[in-house]
Amino acid sequence: MNIYDIAKEAGVSIATVSRVLNNKGTVSAATKERVEAVLQKNSYVPSAIAQGMVSKSLRTVAVLTVDIRVPNYARMSYTIEREFSRRNYEVILCNTGGDRETTLKYLRAVTKKQVDGIVLVGSIFNTIGADPEVEPLLRMAPVVVANGKLDLPNSYSVLMDDAYGITLAVEHLWERGRRNIFYVRDMDTASAIAKRDGFFLGMKRCGLDVADRVIQTQDTMEGGIRAAEEILHSGLPCDGIVCGEDLTAVGVTKGLLRAGVRIPEDVSVTGFNNSIYARLCEPELTTVDNKPEQVALLCVQLLENLIDKSDAYSSVTIQPELVLGKTT
Amino acid sequence: MNIYDIAKEAGVSIATVSRVLNNKGTVSAATKERVEAVLQKNSYVPSAIAQGMVSKSLRTVAVLTVDIRVPNYARMSYTIEREFSRRNYEVILCNTGGDRETTLKYLRAVTKKQVDGIVLVGSIFNTIGADPEVEPLLRMAPVVVANGKLDLPNSYSVLMDDAYGITLAVEHLWERGRRNIFYVRDMDTASAIAKRDGFFLGMKRCGLDVADRVIQTQDTMEGGIRAAEEILHSGLPCDGIVCGEDLTAVGVTKGLLRAGVRIPEDVSVTGFNNSIYARLCEPELTTVDNKPEQVALLCVQLLENLIDKSDAYSSVTIQPELVLGKTT
DNA sequence: CTGAAAGCGCTTACAG
DNA sequence: CTGAAAGCGCTTACAG
Numbered sequence: 001m002n003i004y005d006i007a008k009e010a011g012v013s014i015a016t017v018s019r020v021l022n023n024k025g026t027v028s029a030a031t032k033e034r035v036e037a038v039l040q041k042n043s044y045v046p047s048a049i050a051q052g053m054v055s056k057s058l059r060t061v062a063v064l065t066v067d068i069r070v071p072n073y074a075r076m077s078y079t080i081e082r083e084f085s086r087r088n089y090e091v092i093l094c095n096t097g098g099d100r101e102t103t104l105k106y107l108r109a110v111t112k113k114q115v116d117g118i119v120l121v122g123s124i125f126n127t128i129g130a131d132p133e134v135e136p137l138l139r140m141a142p143v144v145v146a147n148g149k150l151d152l153p154n155s156y157s158v159l160m161d162d163a164y165g166i167t168l169a170v171e172h173l174w175e176r177g178r179r180n181i182f183y184v185r186d187m188d189t190a191s192a193i194a195k196r197d198g199f200f201l202g203m204k205r206c207g208l209d210v211a212d213r214v215i216q217t218q219d220t221m222e223g224g225i226r227a228a229e230e231i232l233h234s235g236l237p238c239d240g241i242v243c244g245e246d247l248t249a250v251g252v253t254k255g256l257l258r259a260g261v262r263i264p265e266d267v268s269v270t271g272f273n274n275s276i277y278a279r280l281c282e283p284e285l286t287t288v289d290n291k292p293e294q295v296a297l298l299c300v301q302l303l304e305n306l307i308d309k310s311d312a313y314s315s316v317t318i319q320p321e322l323v324l325g326k327t328t
Numbered sequence: 329m330n331i332y333d334i335a336k337e338a339g340v341s342i343a344t345v346s347r348v349l350n351n352k353g354t355v356s357a358a359t360k361e362r363v364e365a366v367l368q369k370n371s372y373v374p375s376a377i378a379q380g381m382v383s384k385s386l387r388t389v390a391v392l393t394v395d396i397r398v399p400n401y402a403r404m405s406y407t408i409e410r411e412f413s414r415r416n417y418e419v420i421l422c423n424t425g426g427d428r429e430t431t432l433k434y435l436r437a438v439t440k441k442q443v444d445g446i447v448l449v450g451s452i453f454n455t456i457g458a459d460p461e462v463e464p465l466l467r468m469a470p471v472v473v474a475n476g477k478l479d480l481p482n483s484y485s486v487l488m489d490d491a492y493g494i495t496l497a498v499e500h501l502w503e504r505g506r507r508n509i510f511y512v513r514d515m516d517t518a519s520a521i522a523k524r525d526g527f528f529l530g531m532k533r534c535g536l537d538v539a540d541r542v543i544q545t546q547d548t549m550e551g552g553i554r555a556a557e558e559i560l561h562s563g564l565p566c567d568g569i570v571c572g573e574d575l576t577a578v579g580v581t582k583g584l585l586r587a588g589v590r591i592p593e594d595v596s597v598t599g600f601n602n603s604i605y606a607r608l609c610e611p612e613l614t615t616v617d618n619k620p621e622q623v624a625l626l627c628v629q630l631l632e633n634l635i636d637k638s639d640a641y642s643s644v645t646i647q648p649e650l651v652l653g654k655t656t
Numbered sequence: 657c658t659g660a661a662a663g664c665g666c667t668t669a670c671a672g
Numbered sequence: 673c674t675g676a677a678a679g680c681g682c683t684t685a686c687a688g
Contacts, residue, residue: 002681013659018683025684026657043464048441049380050681053664058377058386058441060420068409069402078396081421090437092388093409093421109418113376113386136371221607250608257610279549280578282585282610330665341675346667353668354673378665381680 001042010038021046052114061303062110064094064103065121071275072292076121076146079296087304089116098124100131107137117141117303121296123148123191129155142306144299147191149315154306157315158298162191162272163198165288165320169242169270170202172286176328178240178268181208184227184252185244186219195244195272212236217248224251225258232259239267240328246271250281253327268328283326290320329370338366349374380442389631390438392422392431393449399603400620404449404474407624415632417444426452428459435465445469445631449624451476451519457483470634472627475519477643482634485643486626490519490600491526493616493648497570497598498530500614504656506568506596509536512555512580513572514547523572523600540564545576552579553586560587567595568656574599578609581655596656611654618648 003021007014012035019025020035027035038044052058063080065073081091092115094106103125110118118141120129128134129143129150143155150157166183173181183199186192196214203210215230217223227248231238232255241256243249249271253263261267263283271278274289298316305313331349335342340363347353348363355363366372380386391408393401409419420443422434431453438446446469448457456462457471457478471483478485494511501509511527514520524542531538543558545551555576559566560583569584571577577599581591589595591611599606602617626644633641 004681014682015659015661015684016657019658022683028657031657045436045440047681049377049384049386050664051683052377053381053666053681054683056377056664060441063421068396068406069399071397074397074402077421078423081396081423085422085434088437090420090422090441092418093391093405094413094418095406095409106413108373109416112373113388113418221604254610276549277604277608280605280608282582332665342666343668343675343677344673347674350667356673359673375665378680379667381665381682382667384680 001044003046006035006038006042006044009042010035056114057116058113059088060090060092060113060115061117061119062092062094062106062115063119063121064096064106064125066098066124067095068093071277072273072290073121075292076296079293080119080121080300083297083300087300098122098128100128100134103128104134104137107134111137111140115141116307118143119146119299119303120144120148120150121146123189126150126190142303144303144306146295146299156302156306156313158295158302159315159317160191160290160295161317161319162194162290163201165272165290166195166198166242166244167202167205168320168322169272169286169288170199170206172322172328173240173242173268173270174206174208176240176264176268179208180237181213181240181242182231182238183214183242183244184224184248185214185216186223186248192244199242219245219248221247221251221254224248224253225255226251228252228255228259232256232261241267241269243269243271246273246275246277246281246285246287249285249287250277253281253283253285264326264328270328274323278323278325281325281327286325286328287323288320289323291318294318329372331374334363334366334370334372337370338363384442385444386441387416388418388420388441388443389445389447390420390422390434390443391447391449392424392434392453394426394452395423396421399605400601400618401449403620404624407621408447408449408628411625411628415628426450426456428456428462431456432462432465435462439465439468443469444635446471447474447627447631448472448476448478449474451517454478454518470631472631472634474623474627484630484634484641486623486630487643487645488519488618488623489645489647490522490618491529493600493618494523494526494570494572495530495533496648496650497600497614497616498527498534500650500656501568501570501596501598502534502536504568504592504596507536508565509541509568509570510559510566511538511542511570511572512552512576513542513544514551514576520572527570547573547576549575549579549582552576552581553583554579556580556583556587560584560589569595569597571597571599574601574603574605574609574613574615577613577615578605581609581611581613592654592656598656602651606651606653609653609655614653614656615651616648617651619646622646
C-alpha cells in the first residue's frame, strides 16, 4: 500500500495525497476529507525511507559510547535516547568498547545511513575522534561530545569538570581532619587524567604531600580491593582514600573492612559518579555527583540546535557536586 | 557525490558502477580497475537510504526494552547490539519504561522505518504485545521476545525458566537446614509471577508452609530494606529469604544487618540475576544466574534466521543456575 | 485548488 | 561485457 494506491482509491493525484498527509499547501475541505477517509481505512503510513530519499534525513541520530553496561554510560545513553524520542528522532546505539576499529566501523555505518547527528559519550573520544581515519567521518554530521572535546568545525562539547569534583573530595577529607590521603585512579582517558590533576591541585591547596600517593588500578571492584591492599602494605600512613570511580571505591571499602580497618573512623573513602553502587556500598559512599542526566540533556539540546542550524550554541561545562554518605 | 558523478568520471554507465560496487554481474578487469580508482579517489560511499529504497531494508533492527539502566536489560541490550553489529546491522534502542503508549510510539516509528526485525526484551511485553493496538505493528516485522511469549505468526521466544531458578534457591536453603523461608517479590510481570510460582513449587516440594510468607515490595534497594523490616516484624520465624531480584536482596541484606541479624548465621538470603549488585553486596549474595548474555545471543540468532527466512527456528528455554555467595 | 512531471540515488532485469 | 530504462515511494516546484 503506497501513495499511488491511496491516490487511486481517493480519485486524486499523489501530490494531493502528499499535501493532506503533510498538511502542506492547499486542499479543499471536501477533497481533504475524502483522502483522509481512505488513509484511515487503509491505516496508511508513508515509508520513512522514501521520505528520507527526498529529505536526506531519516530522523535518526547515533550515540556512540564505550559500554552501555557501565552505569554512568547507561544513564547518559538512556537520557539521550529518551530526549531524542520526545523530539521524534530514533537513536542508534553503538557500544564501541573504546576501540578505534570498532568506532570506525560504527561511524562508517551510521554516516552511510546519513544520521542527522552523532553524540559521542565519554572522554575516550578525545583521542579516537582525533584519529586521521576517524576525523573525516565526524565531519559528515553534527557532533556533540559528552565530557570530551574535539577540534572540528561542526562539533561541540558538554564538559564535566572532573578535576573540580576530585578537589571537592580532597577538601572534604581535609575538613574531616584527614591529612594522609591517597588517590586511586583508573584508566588513561582524558577524564582520568583530569581527575588525577584535580587530586594534585586539591592536595596542593591543602598543603599535603602527594609523593607515592597515587595508586593505579583496574576499573573494577577487584581493582579497588587490590588498591586497598597496596595502600595498607605501602608503609605510608593513610586516613583517607579518594577514588576516581564508585566501583573502585566499593572495592576499596571491601578491602579495608576485610583488613579490619574501620570506615570512616580509621580511613575515609570517597567515590565518583553518585551511581547506585555508592548507595549499595556498606557503608554508603560519600561520592561526587557528575550529573550524567544533566550532561546528556544538554548534549541533546545542543545537537538539536546543530541539526536545525539554529543559532546560539556553544560548549558548556557542568560543575559536579559532593554527595555525603557514611564513609567520610 | 553520487553514482552518476562516479559514472561520468569513470566514463561508464551507472549500471557498471553499481556492478563493481556490489561485485555483481560481470565487469571486464580493465573497466573494474578504472571504476575502482575513481571510487577510491573520491572515497565514495553509496547512500544507504537509496539502497534501502530498492531493497526495502536499512539493515536495522529495533530493540525495545524497559530501561537500559537496569543491569539485566543493559546486559541483554549490549549483547544484542554487539551481535547485530557483527552481522552488519545497526540497532535502534527504545526505552519504553514498560508503558503502552510509549511502546506504541516506538513501534510506529520503527515500523515506518521498515526495520528488518524487532527484539522485545522483558516479559512485560507479554501483556503489551497482546494489546489490540500494539499487535498489528508487531506483524509488520519478525519479532523475537527475550523472556516472553507472543501469539503471533512471525514471532518467536527465548525463554528463561524463572520459576525453576527460584525453586533452586528454595531447595538450596532447605539443604542448608532452613525451614522458615520467605519470598520477596516485585512487580506484576509474567516473570515475577513465574518466580512466585517457583517459590510455591519449591516450598511444596520441601513440605514447607507458605502462608503469609510472600512479601510484595518495590523493586529497589529501599524496597528490600522495607521488606526485611516487614518480615522481622511479622512475628513469624524466619531463617531464609528468597528474593526475586538482586537489588531487593541487597536491600534485604542491609535491612537485616541494621537490625543486628547475622547473615548467613541467623538468616540466609538469595538474590536473582547474578548481577554486579550481588558481588558488591556485603556479604556477597548467593544468587541465580539467569544468563542474560546467552538469552540475548539466542535472540539474535533466532531473529537473524527469521530475517533471512532460513529454516529451523523455534522457541527455546534456557535453564538458570545457582551461584553460591556468602549469604547462604 | 489540483495534477503532471521531475528528482532524490540507487538496483536490476532486459537488450544488445 | 555494458548501457538504457524502469522502478523503489515519496516531495516539491511549476502550470493551469
